[in-house]
Amino acid sequence: MERREVSFRIQRYNPQVDRAPFYDNFRIAVEKGITILRALNYIKEHLEPRLTFRSFCQAGICGSCAVRINGVSRLACTTQVWDLLTGGGDEPIRIEPLENLEVIRDLVVDIDPIMEKLKRNQSWVEPAIPEEELGRREHRVSDGEFETINAASDCILCGACYSECSMMGVNRDYISPPVLLKAFRMNNDTRDTLGCRRLREVTADNGLWDCAHCYKCMEHCTKKIPIMDGIHRLREEAFARGMTHTEGARHAQAFFDDIRHIGRLREVTLPLRTKGVLGSLGMVPLAVRMGLKGRRPPLLVKPIPDIERVQEICGRLEANREGEAAGAQHHLPLHPASRSGGVL
Ligand code: SF4
Ligand code: SF4
Ligand code: FES
Structure with missing residues (x-):
């Protein structure tokens, strides 16, 4: 059985006593086939009983063991240590809690x-x-x-x-x-x-x-x-379902309309069509700051060359939508604008 020494760099933090998160390093012998979760269990049993993490099924079913491994969120119980070893290098494997959730202790976050x-x-x-x-x-x-x-x-x-x-x-x-x-x-x-x-x-x-x-x-x-x-x-x-009154829906529709008509965005009027007159007033300071930094979107935007081809694609999308609507039973028809636009 292949076996080698592997270093783990694990984030520790107990908000009740620690001022800030810190890292502990552990070095253990690992056999091929061992998962990150089994390595954590070994460290807890033999080296640091206070190390805190969640796990249950050990089979990728319960979802409780997710952590960040070398900066990527993954399940500890289905991630093989061997797959993370790069060549003969001795880089430690970094294990940290999930992002965007408060840490309760070490690798355990508040869900x-x-x-x-x-x-x-x-x-x-x-x-x-x-x-x-x-x-x-x-x-x-x-x-x-x-x-x-x-x-x-x-x-x-x-x-x-x-x-x-x-x-x-x-x-x-x-x-x-x-x-x-x-x-x-x-x-x-x-x-x-x-x-x-x-x-x-x-x-x-x-x-x-x-x-x-x-x-x-x-x-x-x-x-x-x-x-x-x-x-x-x-x-x-x-x-x-006709829920087109929200800013997001109006933004997506305006985005799609611009692409269909001229192949590019009319950035100057986009906020107006998305947020309305009153809502756009709040964006005036931002527009002024952008202008001072030389970011001035053109007032008149010409259609791109070959706009007919874009219009043909948009036409096909809409025809698809009508086709889906005609054949739809439980499914609702596609709307091309639903795939356009991003965050406002
Ligand atoms: S990554 Fe997100 S969508 Fe995928 S199983 Fe986990 S919680 Fe569900
Ligand atoms: S695609 Fe949307 S939901 Fe998915 S990660 Fe990006 S912002 Fe979040
Ligand atoms: S322990 Fe259940 S998914 Fe990993």
């Missing part, structure tokens, strides 16, 4: 904010069957209906995407990727009756339309769930 957001956004199936008849009547879900939510149902709420999300890094009130994914999953469950109410909550401030389209959540999902597909579908659903 209450995720739970509160799930609750606020009604992340459960509200069945059409009256409560007194639950268990006596069944609501069958066909294979095809389940297929729509199959991947999203794999979420184990590990928090890795929450930790990696760019928007969470700048706004802790942001709804977050796992909550958006759950909203998609519940809104596409044929047994659920909360669709519109849930979507109203999800599209409120700090919600769906604030996603910056960076795709980091999807890139780092520990269960390889296509989270962005869910986010796009929720935006499409918002358009299909």
